[in-house]
Structure formats: structure tokens, C-alpha cells
Amino acid sequence: MEFVSPEGLRLDGRRPTEMRQIRAELGAVAKADGSAVFEMGNTKVVAAVYGPREVQNRSQLLNDQALVRCEYSMANFSTGDRMRKPKGDRRSTEISLVIRQAMESCIMTHLMPRSQIDIFVQVLQADGGTRSACINAASLALADAGIPMREIVTSCSAGYLNSTPLLDLNYVEDSAGGPDVTVGILPKLDKVTLLQMDSKLPLDIFETVMQLATEGCKAIAKELREILLDNTKQLEFRRGG
Amino acid sequence: MLHTKSFVKKSRAGKITKVVREHYLRDDIYCGASDCKLCDSKDARLTASHASPILVIDTNVVLNQIDLLENPAIEDVVLLSIVLEEVKNKNLSIYNRLRALCNSSKKFFVFSNEHHKDTYVKQMEGETKNDRNDRAIRVAAQWYQTHLSGAARVLLITNDRENKRKAVEEGICAETIESYVKSLGRPDLLDQLVHPSTEDVNMEEVEDLRPSKRKIIYSEHKPMSEITSGLHRGIYHQGKLRVNRYNPFEAYVGSESIGDEIIIYGRSNMNRAFDGDIVAVELLPKDQWHEEKSLAIAEEEDDEEEGVHLVPGSADDAPRTTSQCESETTLASSRPSGRVIGVIKRNWHSYCGSLEPMPLPAGSGGVAHALFVSKDRRVPKIRIQTRQLENLLDKRIIVAVDSWDCLSRYPSGHYVRTIGEIGDRDTETEVVLIENDINSRPFSSQVLACLPPLPWSVSPEDLSNPIRQDLRHLRVFSVDPPGCKDIDDTLHCTALPNGNFEVGVHIADVTNFVHPGTPLDDEASQRGTSVYLVERRIDMLPKPLTEDICSLRADVERLAFSVIWEMTPEADIISTRYTKSVIKSSAALSYIEAQARMDDSRLMDPLTTDLRNMNVLAKIMRQRRIERGALTLASAEVKFQIDTETHDPLDIGMYQIREANQMVEEFMLAANVSVAEKILKEFPLCSLLRRHPTPTREMLEPLLRTAAAVGLNLDVSSSKALADSLDSAVGNDPYFNKLIRILATRCMTQAVYFCSGDLSPPEYLHYGLASPLYTHFTSPIRRYADVIVHRLLAASLGIYKLPTVFQDRPQLTSIADNLNYRHRNAQMASRASVELHTVIFFRKRPTDAEARIVKIRANGFIVFVPKYGIEGPVYLNQKSEKGGGEWFVDEQEQKIKKMDGTLSFSVLQAVNIHLEVVEPQPNRPKLQLTLHI
Numbered sequence A: 001m002e003f004v005s006p007e008g009l010r011l012d013g014r015r016p017t018e019m020r021q022i023r024a025e026l027g028a029v030a031k032a033d034g035s036a037v038f039e040m041g042n043t044k045v046v047a048a049v050y051g052p053r054e055v056q057n058r059s060q061l062l063n064d065q066a067l068v069r070c071e072y073s074m075a076n077f078s079t080g081d082r083m084r085k086p087k088g089d090r091r092s093t094e095i096s097l098v099i100r101q102a103m104e105s106c107i108m109t110h111l112m113p114r115s116q117i118d119i120f121v122q123v124l125q126a127d128g129g130t131r132s133a134c135i136n137a138a139s140l141a142l143a144d145a146g147i148p149m150r151e152i153v154t155s156c157s158a159g160y161l162n163s164t165p166l167l168d169l170n171y172v173e174d175s176a177g178g179p180d181v182t183v184g185i186l187p188k189l190d191k192v193t194l195l196q197m198d199s200k201l202p203l204d205i206f207e208t209v210m211q212l213a214t215e216g217c218k219a220i221a222k223e224l225r226e227i228l229l230d231n232t233k234q235l236e237f238r239r240g241g
Numbered sequence B: 001m002l003h004t005k006s007f008v009k010k011s012r013a014g015k016i017t018k019v020v021r022e023h024y025l026r027d028d029i030y031c032g033a034s035d036c037k038l039c040d041s042k043d044a045r046l047t048a049s050h051a052s053p054i055l056v057i058d059t060n061v062v063l064n065q066i067d068l069l070e071n072p073a074i075e076d077v078v079l080l081s082i083v084l085e086e087v088k089n090k091n092l093s094i095y096n097r098l099r100a101l102c103n104s105s106k107k108f109f110v111f112s113n114e115h116h117k118d119t120y121v122k123q124m125e126g127e128t129k130n131d132r133n134d135r136a137i138r139v140a141a142q143w144y145q146t147h148l149s150g151a152a153r154v155l156l157i158t159n160d161r162e163n164k165r166k167a168v169e170e171g172i173c174a175e176t177i178e179s180y181v182k183s184l185g186r187p188d189l190l191d192q193l194v195h196p197s198t199e200d201v202n203m204e205e206v207e208d209l210r211p212s213k214r215k216i217i218y219s220e221h222k223p224m225s226e227i228t229s230g231l232h233r234g235i236y237h238q239g240k241l242r243v244n245r246y247n248p249f250e251a252y253v254g255s256e257s258i259g260d261e262i263i264i265y266g267r268s269n270m271n272r273a274f275d276g277d278i279v280a281v282e283l284l285p286k287d288q289w290h291e292e293k294s295l296a297i298a299e300e301e302d303d304e305e306e307g308v309h310l311v312p313g314s315a316d317d318a319p320r321t322t323s324q325c326e327s328e329t330t331l332a333s334s335r336p337s338g339r340v341i342g343v344i345k346r347n348w349h350s351y352c353g354s355l356e357p358m359p360l361p362a363g364s365g366g367v368a369h370a371l372f373v374s375k376d377r378r379v380p381k382i383r384i385q386t387r388q389l390e391n392l393l394d395k396r397i398i399v400a401v402d403s404w405d406c407l408s409r410y411p412s413g414h415y416v417r418t419i420g421e422i423g424d425r426d427t428e429t430e431v432v433l434i435e436n437d438i439n440s441r442p443f444s445s446q447v448l449a450c451l452p453p454l455p456w457s458v459s460p461e462d463l464s465n466p467i468r469q470d471l472r473h474l475r476v477f478s479v480d481p482p483g484c485k486d487i488d489d490t491l492h493c494t495a496l497p498n499g500n501f502e503v504g505v506h507i508a509d510v511t512n513f514v515h516p517g518t519p520l521d522d523e524a525s526q527r528g529t530s531v532y533l534v535e536r537r538i539d540m541l542p543k544p545l546t547e548d549i550c551s552l553r554a555d556v557e558r559l560a561f562s563v564i565w566e567m568t569p570e571a572d573i574i575s576t577r578y579t580k581s582v583i584k585s586s587a588a589l590s591y592i593e594a595q596a597r598m599d600d601s602r603l604m605d606p607l608t609t610d611l612r613n614m615n616v617l618a619k620i621m622r623q624r625r626i627e628r629g630a631l632t633l634a635s636a637e638v639k640f641q642i643d644t645e646t647h648d649p650l651d652i653g654m655y656q657i658r659e660a661n662q663m664v665e666e667f668m669l670a671a672n673v674s675v676a677e678k679i680l681k682e683f684p685l686c687s688l689l690r691r692h693p694t695p696t697r698e699m700l701e702p703l704l705r706t707a708a709a710v711g712l713n714l715d716v717s718s719s720k721a722l723a724d725s726l727d728s729a730v731g732n733d734p735y736f737n738k739l740i741r742i743l744a745t746r747c748m749t750q751a752v753y754f755c756s757g758d759l760s761p762p763e764y765l766h767y768g769l770a771s772p773l774y775t776h777f778t779s780p781i782r783r784y785a786d787v788i789v790h791r792l793l794a795a796s797l798g799i800y801k802l803p804t805v806f807q808d809r810p811q812l813t814s815i816a817d818n819l820n821y822r823h824r825n826a827q828m829a830s831r832a833s834v835e836l837h838t839v840i841f842f843r844k845r846p847t848d849a850e851a852r853i854v855k856i857r858a859n860g861f862i863v864f865v866p867k868y869g870i871e872g873p874v875y876l877n878q879k880s881e882k883g884g885g886e887w888f889v890d891e892q893e894q895k896i897k898k899m900d901g902t903l904s905f906s907v908l909q910a911v912n913i914h915l916e917v918v919e920p921q922p923n924r925p926k927l928q929l930t931l932h933i
């Protein structure tokens, strides 16, 4: 199938190195200590953060750092077929782990020993790139909760179809079965915290695809920073500064 | 700018889901006019001017008039992405041609109207998809008109009456394709127009049928609904129609539902179906099966006579002519026969040929109706109308089929383009290439981008690569025909201290450069093989690979894939190993040089000693192969000597086979067998092998009949028995044995590639080589099968992973089928090229030659001319007095005798023949054989 027309347009009209439109909103879940809704095109994810708070299960308590827990789920209405999916299936467990590890890399856990931070992420609408969207949403929610972080982690994916590296695959492109590289970075430190790939790629092509995904992460970082800045300004304004 | 499209979609299981897709609208899509002030003109292709308008073309025009669009005169065309999408959904082959046009140097520009912020239209409530798309086309045309206002005229070309009306209402300039082409004033363009079938009626005059006398010639095709239900109930059978290449009045439909081939005799039973069409067939009542056949034979006699052609190399090349006596005796008539009741899918494309000679109509310049005769005999004559008859009569032209009404004897079509003058070498060569579906276009830039940078040489990384063995110290050499530039095989032979020999076959390591899934690999896979014509070669791989990087030339380091044996002096293989290697050939010998070295007893240099040692081994191996029952068949391969400047043939003669040829061949066979064993062991289900089916008794019938007529009894019970009886077939005539072998060769079918998972091991047999397993490994530069086998071998050694296609058996099978098709076409093209040059050669040189009678006919006989490798009919009676002449045929003895008993000719008899090129009709030269008493 033709995913990139000879005119250089993808099925949805983007060019190969263009991302989908990004929207984000902080404080969507009032009860949580911090929350965010993050949208990348039609992929929509909500994240809520509780903590730092007392460790619920004493046996898991860590003396030198905070315990980070993460729960990922997908709303039954998030995909077209609205199937009832059991909670805690393999895929969710895996993604929960991926998100947790990415977040642990940026949270300054040593500042909050003997405490617990819970991150809940739910996919409201899935259209490819859910993993990246979850990480970006979680980053925003953590920032909203005021949890000390080295930096915000951002994530983006890139694929390779019709011999072309493509940034930020949507669902149709993702289900083509081609390689899909998801990268998470700490943009200022220029460190990679997450790297996943489905399928196989020759080494030289892999490098270009990963490079593209990294560029995507940096662009997202810029957007997120602006969103956070805006939000802070508004808070300041409301406080009547 | 973002726009969300949402629509409901029904899945295959019947579930209905709502699908939401993003649809981005952009402001960076440009109009493509080169001097537009508003747009970025980097990729612009259109020239905007008042003189020639910019054409916006509707889908229906593209679908019907693609040949016209391909004409260089049609320029400055805007293709909207919605049009491309509609065309893609309706006809993929036209879509591909359209895309090729956009990539060519023509001024065609694709405008992505669906993603442009001003030209995207949303489907309105109650509007059908079709209406919405029509509106999108109009909106885009309107946009162009305003956008280019003043700078150029914009014309919407549509043949949809409603669309045109609305366009004019909206103030868009719109015209039909007919009126546009007429306004250009070019008669040749008008010829290319496809006319709607209603305009067809007046074309009947070409058949000399007055409108009042129009009658139904073919029965109506059944409607699709009836066909579907008939197929369902098992009264109709579906299959692909294949027309006999040598008898266009006989066709076969392979039907899965009855598990046999249904034979269709005669044009009226074929009912307007073309070769390759998917048809629905109804079986005829059993008692008519025989009758239909004799009817077909009667019809056949009207057909033009058979011409002089090359001696067939196998049963696939041999004309399947039905002689009267055969039809009464063989069982063939008990095979089911049927008639076509409907065509499910047409395989119409364009055909190469020329117009049937006809007088010019009185008032020239007007429209003439002519009959087009295709070079491919399977295709019926095609009626076309032309305004340039005078121009076309002596040309090779391409014609496409448009329709075939049941009221007309012939299908109607339209002129596409002229190739050149009939009989001209370049024209006829192009015809050969087109006829055999051979892609001789230069390689695309994407393919060339896959080549390593030049000049290429073996790198230190190659040498230090652990998978590669350094064999540069070996005395490796190659033996090929003189002037060979694509050297894909080399050999070495070293005497070991223990008295044994180490013998190696080193093959160009093509897969080191051709990686799976690259455009280069796709192209090679499509081409399948290099094609060798008399005066040129059409490569499977680009020239730098073919002649330089892969070619194992002398004195340069090259990468190779090696098979190395340890052999006893009795040529028994003790061990076999396979490795990628680096070699440095010390000599590229021609067959003649190699032979001369071996024969010259004064030469004692190491290379000559190697050659002699190998020759001794090869002779033993060959002997052993023959004892196992391998057939030594003879073919009449012809060699031309070509003038280097004019490319005209200077001399013609049989290809001489020397011991050196046989020596190289023997080791290549051995390497192929060794590799076949290795890959099959490792990949029993997805290996690519080559098999040669055992000929049936029915196939050998012509050989047996001829042999019986000269009192020779052949045992065909096994390949061994046949080989033995061929050996013992020696008459007092020194040429007799060779003649019998040539006759045997043409009874065999050709060997074919197959995927090992598709057949059971006993079927893997290669009959001709008497080898239970065989494959192709030794010519990867010019055969794609060898490329696949190289990958399999590398994977079996654990060097590389097996590419993913090997896990997909249907795809592997289709690759094997394509290779067989390409291989066969390449051979036919080579033969056609030789035939063409034979005619050119004899055009200026009428010659006498000795010939052998190979078959007796009712009005003469077929002779084989050994010196030139051709065969053809010699007529004793004039065609007009057929049957009633002074000659009669004795079928039993295979003799033709004069009534008064003064003269008789029998099969295999030597006769003197006069060869001359004649032109019975203007511009239709052909080689004629006459008896020279």
C-alpha cells in the first residue's frame, strides 16, 4: 500500500517529518494532585498523579527514595470496536512498566524517601502512538503536581514505510506492520530514557529513524514547556499577583 | 489547518464501526505552473500560456483515453489527486501508466487537491460520493482558473455530460476530449481516440457487410448474475483462457471445478474471449466433443500458411499442428470440450503488428477502416479507423482493443503509436521486446541509487570479514564465450599432496550488492533474467554491476561465493564446502583459447596443467552422468557474425561445441547439484529448485512415428533406455544420429523453477540431467533464480538470516512462476531475434543448401536446414490446387510420391533447397524455401 504519495504527502495530508497537532490541558482531574490531558491528533490520553504520599503497602517502602507506581489502562470506548477488555492484561502491564521506568528516570526520587507517587494513565481515544502520548501526559501531570524532576521526559515515535522515515505514525500507518521506533528523551540532558522497536530495520536506516523520533521528542518538549509556562502564568494571574 | 473526517465503515465480519480520521489541509501545495508568482515553482512542470491551455482532466477521460494521454502531443496536464485515487480504485494498470507519465519528462503535474485548503470539499448531506468527487474536480478547475487568471487558459476535459453542464454553469471552460483533440488538428491524435461503441456501426464496411445484412456472429455473453449462479451450481466453469500459440483456433481453460483442461475449438466457441481472459465456460454435450474438433481443423485451413522459423529447442517451441490422421487415432478427442458463455475479466492490452495490406481509399485524407494483424497469432484481427492509412501501411504499429460486439467478426480498437518501418532491424527488435513483455527501459534513478559508489574495489573490511575466506592465492580462471563481459563463474583446480584434487567453483557474489527489498532487488526480480538478442543484451542488473563490480574479470580482486570439493582422481567427491570468498582471477579465457591450450602439447605451464586435470575429471563426471541416463540432446544453436558498425549479420553458422565448453558445463552442473542438496536439507519447504518433467508417451509420439518410418525402434520407457537407444541409432548417414537427437529434443518440455514446498520429492526430478535434485546457482548476474538460491545458501550457512519472503509460500510460488514466464519470454525473444537476423541475412544473399525432411505434409514437407538452424515448409503443389495435385501422401511410410511414380520423398531424406527472401505483398518480406532439383 502507498503510505506516502509520490507528491510527498501521507494519507492524512502530513509530510513525512511532520507531527500531528498537539493539544494539552493541565488540571483536568480536580481530585488529583496533578493531572493533564494530552492529545496528539486523535490520540487522547488523561494522566493523574497522586503523591508524594504515605506508602500504602509497608512492605514496599524504600528507605532512600520514593516509590513510583504506574497504572496504565485503555478505556473501552477508546478504539472503534468498543470491546470490553480485561484489566491488567500483558500489554497494559508492559506499558505500565515502560511509563514507570521513563518517569523514574526524571523524578528526583531521592528527595522523597519513604513516600509513594502514583501515576494513573488512561487512553481515552487511540489512534496510534499511545505509548508516547502516555509518557507526555504523565510528564505534564507530574509537573502539575509539583513533583521535583530533573527535567520533563518527552516521547515520540517514528516509523519506516515505503522506504521513507515517517514521524509520529497514526493508527493506519502503525498497523501497516512496518518498524515502529518509540523514543523517550530528557531533552536538555540529551539522554535517551526509552527506546523500543517493533519489527526489524537495517542499522543505518534505524539510525535515521531514531534521529527523526528524537527530533520529534525535542519539538514536543518545546510545546510542553510552553504549555507549562502558560499554565504557570495563569496561576500567577489567578493568585492575583 | 485541520479537518476531521468521520465515516462509518463495515468490516468484513459485518460489524459496523465508526472511523474517525484526521485530514490535514495545507497551504503549501503549489499549482505547478513554472512562472507562477504566487507559488514556489521548485517542482513546477507546467508551462502556462495563452496559446495552449492547461488541462484539468476528469477521471472518465483518464480511464478511457490513456493511450491518447501518453501521446507526446498532450502536455500541460493537471492530474488531481482525487482523479488518481478514483483511477487507482477502478483500474490499477491504468493507474500505473498514469504514474509513469507523471515521472516521465512529460508536463504532467499532480495537484493534491484533497489536501489543499482551498480545494478540499466536504461531502454534503444527500450527495453521493461520485457527485462529491465531480464537484471536487470542478472546484479544483475553478481554483486554477482564478489562481492563474490572466496568465493562462484553463480547460476542464470531461466526457461526463452532467459534469460538463455544471462546470459551464459555474463559469469553468469545459470541453469533451473529442472536441479538444479535434481543435488540435492532428489526424494521428484522432486515431488514438477511443470511440464510444455507438459510433461503431459504420465501421462494418471493412467486413464488406451492408448494414441490412448485419447478423449475429457470436452468441450474447450471459449476464454476470447468471454466470455467478451458474458457477455456483456447477453448470459453468471458471478459468483462464489460454490460446494455443501455434493454432489460434484452439484454446484451453484450466478448470479447477472439473480438475481438467477444457478445450475450446474454434472462434465461435471462444466467443470473443482473448488469451488470458478469465472466462466462464459451459461444457458441450459429450457426443459433440469430436465433431467440434474437426470443425476447428476445417477453419484452420483458412488461416495463413506457416512460415520459416528456427528449429524448436523444446516441445514448448514446437508448433502443435494437428494432422488429419492424428485426430482419428489419438485419445485427445475424448477430452472435454466447451464453449465460452461469458467473460469475467478481460486481459485486453495493446498489441504489436501491422495493418492488412489494402488499397488506399479514393479520396485520401478521410477516415479509413482497416484491419490490424497482430504479430502474436493468438490475437484475432482488430478493426481500427485511421486518418493516416497511407502512413501506416508499411509500419509496425501498436493497437489497443476497446470492444467486441457480438455483431462483428472482429474486435474494434484504436491506433496507439507507430514503432517504425516493417523489416527495419531496430523496429523489428523493438517489436520482439514488446511482444515478449521485456522491459528494456533504462534503470530508474532509485535502482541506480542502490549501487555502491564507483570505482569499487574490495575493501579491507571485506577481507577481514569473518564470513569471507581469502582465496586470492588460488589460481582461479574463467572460460567463457569470446567477448563475454558478464563473467559470473570461475574455476580452480589444485593437486593435493594426497593425490586428490581440490576443485572450486567460484560464483560472483551478487547478493553482497543486491539486498532484499531494495528497488534494485525488486527490479531484478521483475526482470528475472538478462535477455540476449543477436546484436544487444538487455541486462537484469545495471551495467556497473553486470560488467564490473560483479564480473569476475582477470587480474582484479572480486567477491565470490564458492563451492569447493575434494575429489579423487576418479572424480569421486570426498567432501564439499561452501564459503563466501575473495578471489583474484588469473586469466579470463575464451573457449577457443582454453581448448587450444589443452591441445597444445608443448604447453606445460601451471594453468594449462590445471585445465587438463579438470578436463580429465570432467570427462569422468560426464561419462557417469550419461551412464545414469542423462540425455545428450542436440539443439541447433545458430551463431551470427555481426558487423560491428552496421550491426548487419555478415555470416551465420552453427555454434560449435568444444570439449572446453563441456568441461565448464560439467562443473557448473556439479555445483548446482551440490547447492541444491545443501539448501533443500536446510529449507525443505522453501527452496527454489529446478525440475524437468518426464515426457509422456503422447509427447514422444512424433519422434516414435518418424523413427518407425525409417525402421528405428526407440525405447522410451525411461531416460536411461531412451539415452541408450539414441546412442545406438546410427545409420549410414553420419548426420542421422544428430537428426534423431534434434527430433527427440523438441519433444521434451522445458525445465521449470518451483518452490520445494509445492511438490513432493519424486517430482523434483530433472529428467534430462537424470538428477533427482537440481537448481541454478552459477549465473546470478544474469538470472534472478540464482540470486534467490545464493540467499538460501548463505542462510543455510548461517551467514545471513533468510529474508522474510521465504516464509510466505504463495509469494515464493508466484516468484517462481514469474521467473518461468520471464525465462520463457527471454528465450522466445532470442529466437525471434535470430529469426529476424536470418531474414536480414538472406535478403541480399539467395542461397542453396542441403536440408533434411523432418515431416511429410499433404502438399509438401517440412525441412530442416542444419547449416542455418532453420526449418520451414516446402510446397510441392501450388496452394490453389491443394489436394488435387499430382502428389499423394503415404502416411504409413511417411512418404510423399508423385502420381506417376517418378519421384518420391521420405522422412529424414536429404534434399537440396533454395533459400530466398520474397515479398509476396509489399513490405512483408519472408524467407521462402523451394525445392532445388
Ligand SMILES: [Zn+2]
Residues within 6 Å of the ligand: B030, B031, B032, B033, B036, B037, B038, B039, B147
Ligand atoms: Zn501558483
